[in-house]
Amino acid sequence: TACSSKYVLSQMHPMWQGPLVVPGGDRQSPIDIVVRKSIFDSKLKPLVTKYDPHTCQQIWNNGYSFLVEYDDTTDKSTLQGGPMEDKFRLCQFHFHWGETNAWGSEHTVDKKLFPAELHLVHWNSDKYSLFEEAVMEDNGLAVIGVFLKVGKRHEGLQKLVDALPAIRHKDSVVEFNRFDPGCLLPTNTDDYWTYHGSLTTPPLTESVTWLIMKQHIEVSHEQLAVFRSLLFTSAEEDMQKSMVNNFRVQQPLRGRAVRSSFS
Ligand SMILES: O=C1NC(=O)[C@@H](c2ccccc2)S1
Ligand SMILES: [Zn+2]
Numbered sequence: 001t002a003c004s005s006k007y008v009l010s011q012m013h014p015m016w017q018g019p020l021v022v023p024g025g026d027r028q029s030p031i032d033i034v035v036r037k038s039i040f041d042s043k044l045k046p047l048v049t050k051y052d053p054h055t056c057q058q059i060w061n062n063g064y065s066f067l068v069e070y071d072d073t074t075d076k077s078t079l080q081g082g083p084m085e086d087k088f089r090l091c092q093f094h095f096h097w098g099e100t101n102a103w104g105s106e107h108t109v110d111k112k113l114f115p116a117e118l119h120l121v122h123w124n125s126d127k128y129s130l131f132e133e134a135v136m137e138d139n140g141l142a143v144i145g146v147f148l149k150v151g152k153r154h155e156g157l158q159k160l161v162d163a164l165p166a167i168r169h170k171d172s173v174v175e176f177n178r179f180d181p182g183c184l185l186p187t188n189t190d191d192y193w194t195y196h197g198s199l200t201t202p203p204l205t206e207s208v209t210w211l212i213m214k215q216h217i218e219v220s221h222e223q224l225a226v227f228r229s230l231l232f233t234s235a236e237e238d239m240q241k242s243m244v245n246n247f248r249v250q251q252p253l254r255g256r257a258v259r260s261s262f263s
Contacts, residue, residue, distance in 0.1 A: 027206045028251035029197030030106035033258055038193055041083075044261035046190045047144070047211060048081040051090060053180040059163050063170035063232055064201060065094040065246050068160065068179060072123070072131065077181075079122045079142055082211055083194050083259070088122035088142045091131045093181050095119070096200075097227050099244035101150050106200050106247045107212055109147075114216065115224060116148035117247070118184055135199070140207040146186060151218035156183030161226045170234040186215035191262040200248040214262065 055071040069092045070077050077090035097116035098104030105114035122142045123134035134140030159179060166174045191214035198206045230243035 025198070025204070025206065025251070026254040027196050027198060027256060028204065028254075029200050029208060029210060030108075030248060030250055031195070031197065031253055031256075031258075032108045032111055032250055033193050033212060035110050038258045038260040040263040041259040041261070044083055044192075044194065044259060045081040046261075047079065047192065049144075049182060049185065049189070050078050051180055051182045052076040053178045055090075056177050056179040056181075057175075058173050059160070059167060059176040060173035061167040061170050061230060061243075063234070065096060065243070066164065066167060066227075066230060067092045067094045068176060068181070070181075072125075075125055078125075079120075079144070082142070082192070082209075082261070084124075084142055084209060086124045086126035086139070089125040090120060090122050090181065093118060093120040093184070095148070095227065096247040097148075097224060097244065098247070099228065099242075101221070101224065104245070104247060105147055106250075107145055107147075107210075108250070114147040115150055116219070116227065118144075118146040118148060118217070120144040120146075120181060120184075135203070135205055135207055137207055138196070139209070140205075141199075142209045142211060144185070145210060145212040146184065147213070147216035148219050148224070149216045150221050150224060153220035153223060154184075154217060156180070157219055157223055161223050164226050164230060168229065169231050172235075184217060186213050186217050188215045189213060191215060191260075193258050193260050195256055195258040197256075198251075214260075 055076045059068045072089045072091040079088045101115040103113040105117035123131045128134040193212045197210045232241045
């Protein structure tokens with residue numbers, strides 16, 4: 001309901017010590033996408049993703065989410081098209097989720113909250129040679145955001161879910177290979193919203209072209225429950241905190257246009 005979403009969105013983030021406001025930050029993320037204010041842009045091309053499952057390397061708990069990391073030393077797993085002029089290399093994907101199915105996504109659509117959101121993080125390999133470099137540049141990153149809804153079990157996700165108990169604690173890593181991130185994309189990737197924003201965790205740099213899919217994917221309640229069995233804390237810490245609500249509060253639009261690839 002609107003009130004719960006207002007309550008949730010105003011929630012400060014317990015996890016962070018870092019700056020919640022970036023000096024001069026006028027293109028911060030995440031945001032609410034106000035559909036009726038988005039602008040159809042017929043020049044926006046379909047997204048072209050070419051993901052090689054063999055470039056998948058490991059899955060690990062970084063104390064804020066779990067990341068599936070890819071070998072980004074060559075152009076084997078790439079994203080192009082959309083609003084971008086350049087080719088972008090997949091470096092990792094991860095999720096954000098809530099403690100209940102009532103909230104969890106970082107972006108919202110007309111204030112609608114989803115239980116979780118997938119982020120596929122790519123960096124501009126035409127212009128930069130490392131992710132760490134690209135993350136500081138305003139055309140450095142392209143992140144595909146996909147909303148998750150609770151429904152039928154996602155068969156492709158299950159391989160990932162089965163690996164999570166092995167990385168329950170912060171800084172745990174397991175080898176993970178042969179995973180095709182394309183299986184997590186919705187069937188329709190031609191319809192998306194795009195806007196210029198930022199990382200949603202420190203360093204919060206304003207280097208991201210966001211590509212938010214209009215179509216969501218479905219995962220089962222049980223699969224999401226396994227996400228929530230992860231811990232923010234390392235094995236040594238005596239206070240175990242379950243990894244939930246790992247999303248940032250929404251940020252002001254500051255006059256930015258959100259464009260849509262569909263009318
Ligand atoms: O899409 C995003 N989600 C996050 O957690 C942020 C991030 C920060 C650093 C590296 C990769 C991603 S930006
Ligand atoms: Zn993210």
